[in-house]
Amino acid sequence: MKRTAKILTFTLLAGMSVMAFAGCEKPHEHALTKNEAKTATCTEVGNTEYYSCECGKFFEDAEAVTEITSGSWVTEATGHTPVKYEAKTATCTEVGNTEYYSCACGKFFEDAEAVTEIEADSWVIEKEEHVYDKGVITTGSTATTNGVKTYTCINCPQTKTEDVLPVVGGVYVNSLEALVTAFANGGTVVLENNIVSNQRISVAKGKEVVLDLNGYTLSGAFNNQGTSALLYNEGTLTVKNGKVVSLAQYPDVDWGEEGFPTYASNTITNRGGVLTIEEGAIIENETNVGGASYAIDNQYGWNGAPSKVFVNGGLIKAKDVAIRVCASTKDYDNYLEINDGTIVGKRAIWIHLTGSDASVAPKATVVINGGTLSCHTAEGLVIYSYSYGNSFANTNVTINGGTFLNGWVAFGGGYTGDTETVTVNSGVFEYDVFRYLANDQTEIIFSANK
C-alpha cells in the first residue's frame, strides 16, 4: 500500500511538474511603437497615426486591437495648387510683374500646371523712369542769384529741380515804370516780381524785346470802354517763362443784329510785328465770353510790315477766342504758325476777314505743324474762318500736324463764293475738318481720325 502510494505521489508530482513547465511559455505581448500622423505635402506623402511592433505587425490603436496592413496609413501627396497672380504694368511709382503662380508650399511657377518652377521675384518688372514735363520757374533768378526751375512728373507728383542762372545781358525790372522803360529801350527784359499794369506796354517798330517773365506774372485789368491791350507789338517781341494775363472790364459786346464790335480788348495785340511765344509762356485773356477779346490778336499788317505770330510752346488761353487772325488787306500777309504748345478757347483760332467787299481778298496764312488745339466744351469750333463778304481767295491754311480736340475745324463761315485753300497733310482730328458751302451745305475736307 505504501509503495503504491509512493508511485502515485511521484506521478502526481511529475504531472504537477509538467504543468508548471507549460505555464512558463507565455503568449507574445506586442510592444507597440507609436508612429505619429504626418500631413501629406504637395510633393511628399503623409500618413495617419499607426502603431508597429517588432513582431512585424501593425495596428491602428495603442491596444493592438485592430491590426492593419503595412502601408495602409499612407496619404497621397496633394500636388501643387498654384494661385495665379495677374501681370501688372510697372509705373514710375510701383514695380510691375509678369504673370506667375504661387503655391502654398512656397514654390513659384511660370504656369498654371506647375510645370516650370521659377525663383521668387523673378517676375518683378522694375519701376519706369519718371517722365518730366517741360518745367516751370518756381523761383526767379536775380541779376546776382540763381533761380529754380521745377519739373513735375506727368504720371506722379515726383518733382526735380535745376538752377536757373541769372539772365546774362537781361535788364531785371521790378516795377511797371521800369518795365515800360525797358520795353522802350529794347533787349532782354526780366521780371523780378509780379507786375500789375493799367496801361498798354509797347514794342515800337524796329525794336526787339525778349520778355523773360522769370516765373512771374504780368497782369492787367482795363476799365476803359475801348480798345485795349496789355502788350502791343509793332516790332519783334518774344515771350517766355511766365504768365501774361489781362481782363477787359467793359468789352465790346455789339455782336449780331446790334452791329459788330468795333474794338477788341486783348492780352497781346500784334500789328505789323513779329510775335513769338516760347515754351513756358502762358498768354491768357480772362474777359468773359461775349466780348471781342482775344489772348492774341494778330491784326492786319501795318506800317509797311506784315503781322506774324509764331507759337513754339506754352499755353494760349481765352474764355472766348484764343488767337484771332484778323485780315483785311492783301497788301500784308497775316501769318500765324503753330509749332507746339496748347491753344484753348471757345475757339482756339478764328480767321476773321473783316470787310464786306467781295472784290477784296485779304491775305491770311495759317500753318499748323504741331501743338494741341481745343475748345473748352465739346462740339465747338477749334478753328473757324469767317468773312463778312470779303473773298477767301487769298486765305491759305496748311495743317501738317497737331492735335485738334473737342470740336470741328471749319472753314467758309459767312460763305460768299470764294473758298480758302486748305491743305491737310497730317494731324489728329477728333472731329471732321469741313467747309461751309452755299445753301447750308457742307463739304468734308478731312475726316475725323481720333
Ligand SMILES: [Zn+2]
Ligand atoms: Zn508583436
Ligand SMILES: [Zn+2]
Ligand atoms: Zn506646392
Ligand SMILES: [Zn+2]
Ligand atoms: Zn513719376
